[in-house]
Amino acid sequence: MESLVPRHKFKEHPQAAEYLAWVEKRQAEFDWDEALQKAVEKWEKTLSSQRKKSVAEDKLPPKPTRENLRSWNVPGRSPSDAASCYNGMFGVFKGLNVKGVAFHQGFNNAMMNTSCKPKFYRILMKLMVDGWREDFNDPQLPVAIIGLCAGGKAQTRLNFEELGFSTAAYIRESQRLGLTDSKDTANTAFIPSYDQKIPQLHTKKKKELGLRSARWALKTVYGMEDIVWDTANLLSATPENGKILLTFDKPVLPDDFGSELEGFSIAEESGSHYLAHAVHVQVKAKNERNKQILVSSPLVKEPVSVRYAWARSPMGNLKVNGIPWQPLHSFRTDDIDFTPEVTHQDPDGKNKNSEAIKALKTQAADALKVRNEKGE
Structure with a gap:
């Protein structure tokens, strides 16, 4: 994300400015000769190894030079550094007329290491959208963010709690909230993609996500009222007799129109989330049906928070009005931080992040053990 912000x-923003200062400091201190020497030493080892395997000479890698040194290794040129991709992508179209933007990203920022900083990502999301609107001289430029796609092992009842600790879920939340921070709901949309599950670095189901984006654009940007597109939002989460009552502004139903609601977890003050049972609240008024859900678990006596579709490749089968291309976005009602979110210049940042991640992974694994022991 850092590379796509002007x-x-x-x-x-103070945190963004601190990050930029860190990038510029690395640029100023970068030693080309030292970097090139390390690259040559690595190349020589690779060359020796491949020659022992009888690799043809014309198939061997070229010797590193200052000109071909990988940009990943050069501060300021790395595809992960400030504005480095923006300059060759969005920046070249600056000043032209465009109707809108549909954008998909998130994998690099969801890696389970120091690159995952959800709060910082949220800041960058708003700065990026604001910057694009300035570039195209359109303060209401329509922008759709296609949420980070599914990947890795799929969440099931057998691994639910363990996979419920997910950097990807926090990044999806930051994508959605960062867009909300623009305070322009009429011209922005968050389009969930977690239900399109073919695990891959880049989403395999581009056609499906393209159609979702097209429906949003045709209805909201081009004014085609007969196109079906909608989203739903959580209005409230209220503890009620050992359960939590969720109220939405639109009907949300399973995508097969069945009765089993999947993908919910529930927690007490400890923050350990367990697989939850969820049912629709039955009401007489037709226009209020399927807008309320009761969430509970026998393992959680005094619940305080709920999560939904909270994993990299999550369970979660709810759709707005039950329509397949309108997934209910993942959400949580707690405010538990992912990690302390160290600054880029903190020399002990990696260790702090590593310890925080380890603690959260252990908590999630322990919750799964408890549920298995209780036979739930």
Whole structure:
């Protein structure tokens, strides 16, 4: 995400400015000769190894030079550094007329290491959208963010709690909230993609996600009222007799129109989330049906929070009005931090992040053990 924000926008937020200062410091201190020497030493080892395997000479890698040194290894040129991709992508179209933007990203920022900083990602999301709107001289430029796609092992009842600790879920939340921070719901949309499950770095189901984006654009940007597109939002989460009552602004139903609601977890003050049972609240008024859900678990006596579709490749089968291309976005009602979110210049940042991640992974694994022991 850092690479897609216009460079001047980093100065508009203290945390973004701190990050930019870190990038510029690395640029100033970068030693080309030292970096090239390390690259040559690595190349020589690779060359020796491949020659022992009788690799043809014309198939051997070229010797590193200052000109061909991988950009990943050069501060300021890395595809992960400030504005580095923006300059060759969005920046070249600056000043042109565009109707809108549909954008999909998130994998690199969801890696389970120091690159995963959900709160910082949320800041960058708003700066990026604001910057694009300035570029195209359109303060209401329509922008759709296609949420981070599914990947890795699928969440099931057998691994539910363990996979419920997910960097990807936090990044999806930051994508949605960062877009909300623009305070322009009429011209922005968050389009969930977690239900399209073919695990891959880049989503395999581009056609399906393209159609979702097209429905949003045709209805909201081009004014085609007969196109079906909608989203739903959680209005409230209220503890009620050992359960939590969720109220939505639109009907949400399983995508097969069945009765089993999947993908919910519930927790007490400890923050350990367990697989939850969820049912629709039965009401007489037709226009209020399927807008309320009761969530509970025998393992959670005094619940305080609920999560839904909270994993990299999550369970979660609810759709707005039950329509397949309108998934209910993942959400949580707690405010538990992912990690302390160290600054980029903190020399002990990696260790702090590593310890925090380890603790959360252990908590999730322990919750799964408890549920298995209780036979739930």
